[in-house]
Amino acid sequence: MVHFYHVSKVYQNGVKALKDVTMHISRGDFLFLVGPSGAGKTTLTKLLLREELPTKGQVIFCGKNVARLKPQEIPLLRRKIGVVFQDFRLLPKKTVYENVAFALEVVGGSGQIIKKRVPEALEMVGLADKQKMFPSQLSGGEQQRAGIARAIVNRPLLLITDEPTGNLDPKTSWELIYLLQEINRLGTTIIMATHAWDIVNALKKRVVAFSGGQMVRDEKRGVYGYGG
Amino acid sequence: MAMGVNTLAYYFRETARYLFRNSWLSLAAIGTITVSLLILGASLLLVTNTNKIALDLEQKLEIRVFLKQNLSLSQVKQLEKKINFVSGVASVSFVSKEKALADLRRGLGERKDILAGMKKNPLPDAFQVKMTRSEQIASAAAQIGTLPGVDQARYGQGTVEKLLLVTRWIRITGIIIIGALILAALFLISSIIRLSVFARRQEINIMKYLGATNWFIRTPFLLEGVTLGFLGSFIAVVILYFSYWSFVQQVSMFVPFIPLVADQRLLFNLFGGLVGLGLIIGIAGSFFSVRKYLKV
Numbered sequence: 001m002v003h004f005y006h007v008s009k010v011y012q013n014g015v016k017a018l019k020d021v022t023m024h025i026s027r028g029d030f031l032f033l034v035g036p037s038g039a040g041k042t043t044l045t046k047l048l049l050r051e052e053l054p055t056k057g058q059v060i061f062c063g064k065n066v067a068r069l070k071p072q073e074i075p076l077l078r079r080k081i082g083v084v085f086q087d088f089r090l091l092p093k094k095t096v097y098e099n100v101a102f103a104l105e106v107v108g109g110s111g112q113i114i115k116k117r118v119p120e121a122l123e124m125v126g127l128a129d130k131q132k133m134f135p136s137q138l139s140g141g142e143q144q145r146a147g148i149a150r151a152i153v154n155r156p157l158l159l160i161t162d163e164p165t166g167n168l169d170p171k172t173s174w175e176l177i178y179l180l181q182e183i184n185r186l187g188t189t190i191i192m193a194t195h196a197w198d199i200v201n202a203l204k205k206r207v208v209a210f211s212g213g214q215m216v217r218d219e220k221r222g223v224y225g226y227g228g
Numbered sequence: 229m230a231m232g233v234n235t236l237a238y239y240f241r242e243t244a245r246y247l248f249r250n251s252w253l254s255l256a257a258i259g260t261i262t263v264s265l266l267i268l269g270a271s272l273l274l275v276t277n278t279n280k281i282a283l284d285l286e287q288k289l290e291i292r293v294f295l296k297q298n299l300s301l302s303q304v305k306q307l308e309k310k311i312n313f314v315s316g317v318a319s320v321s322f323v324s325k326e327k328a329l330a331d332l333r334r335g336l337g338e339r340k341d342i343l344a345g346m347k348k349n350p351l352p353d354a355f356q357v358k359m360t361r362s363e364q365i366a367s368a369a370a371q372i373g374t375l376p377g378v379d380q381a382r383y384g385q386g387t388v389e390k391l392l393l394v395t396r397w398i399r400i401t402g403i404i405i406i407g408a409l410i411l412a413a414l415f416l417i418s419s420i421i422r423l424s425v426f427a428r429r430q431e432i433n434i435m436k437y438l439g440a441t442n443w444f445i446r447t448p449f450l451l452e453g454v455t456l457g458f459l460g461s462f463i464a465v466v467i468l469y470f471s472y473w474s475f476v477q478q479v480s481m482f483v484p485f486i487p488l489v490a491d492q493r494l495l496f497n498l499f500g501g502l503v504g505l506g507l508i509i510g511i512a513g514s515f516f517s518v519r520k521y522l523k524v
């Protein structure tokens with residue numbers, strides 16, 4: 001579903017964020033991106049979302065070269081990819097329900113679809129009883145669940161999570177991982193950039209390791225680590 | 229892309245939400261647009277009125293062609309034809325010396341006794357020549373002056389040139405003032421929308437990730453700009469309408485010989501134009517501010 005062919009990225013300030021990366025992600029994968037800060041994990045997700053263009057090489061998503069999309073096709077690409085942020089990025093003046101509904105509103109979803117899918121997504125993440133609360137009234141783990149509900153309510157093919165457990169305690173982190181696994185079992189491909197070695201080691205999923213912009217390891221059932 | 233009722237409702241809800249949330253700012257914007265368009269409208273009215281007065285005077289400009297004594301009737305007819313061929317001439321009419329004297333008597337009114345002592349009519353026959361284009365009046369008068377049988381061709385030499393110059397300056401300065409005011413209003417709206425966009429930058433960022441199209445993100449801001457522009461210009465037009473009518477009434481009562489513009493259709497167009505301009509300023513101002521923030 002996702003293919004990177006010899007992708008390099010050099011930012012305008014001269015930083016070489018990615019060097020000749022070739023990797024493939026199949027539908028239904030659960031993939032950990034590991035590596036120190038500045039290794040290129042975030043750049044990889046930015047290329048997929050077409051926030052940035054590759055300097056060299058090609059990024060293919062669902063058979064389309066992401067760099068060649070016309071400006072009006074970019075929103076359509078992003079509708080197929082859900083994003084979960086480390087800092088949640090919920091809108092503080094909207095309730096949990098409104099935050100999740102917002103994802104459907106902005107893509108022109110009808111009232112019927114919103115009434116059906118938002119409760120489903122909230123049920124899935126276990127926030128059905130807190131839908132009328134504002135983000136500030138929720139714990140960190142609950143806010144992240146709301147963020148996940150917002151990311152999956154539009155039924156994306158791919159879910160990108162950039163250190164989703166970065167701001168959470170271990171127990172809450174584990175609950176979140178179970179939730180992501182559940183979403184993965186239902187067919188959504190998941191890319192999770194993380195520093196949480198204990199989670200990576202315990203799950204024995206595919207691990208792709210980066211260091212200094214290069215892909216140093218790609219293992220089917222890997223453990224945490226990015227040393228050469 | 230078909231726009232759902234839901235999306236439409238979203239646009240109006242968002243627009244209203246931000247207009248009310250920044251209500252003091254919105255009021256300041258509306259107030260400034262009102263003031264700008266008031267000045268703009270007042271200067272437009274001034275310009276159209278000076279134009280009309282100038283046009284009125286220009287139309288009244290005519291050449292008086294005095295004929296030599298003792299021309300035969302056929303010579304007079306011949307001359308009339310020749311004058312008609314001079315470029316810029318609209319019409320020629322004959323004024324006999326008898327009629328000229330009668331006009332003079334009427335013009336003198338109570339003091340017509342000064343003419344009583346005269347045994348003979350001292351006035352010459354003349355043509356009254358009207359122009360299609362007042363700029364050509366000087367050259368036409370010079371040309372007519374050389375025709376055989378013509379004693380003198382006169383118009384208000386000198387004063388006419390001054391009048392034309394003055395009206396041209398009023399037009400030019402009017403255009404400059406109006407241009408400056410439009411720019412000021414444009415700048416103001418774009419600053420206000422920029423603040424509004426800035427306050428929502430996090431929301432815009434999230435919307436981009438969620439796959440909202442640029443038009444979807446842009447529309448509430450454009451509507452906000454349009455609403456501000458409309459309200460501001462509407463208030464300006466209402467104030468202008470009532471104050472101009474009372475002004476026209478005062479003038480027609482106390483200085484009735486000044487021909488002010490009171491044509492309903494013309495004023496309707498002018499006021500409609502002001503509201504249209506307010507809308508355009510609103511759209512343009514917000515469009516430019518949003519464009520910067522749409523790049524993610």
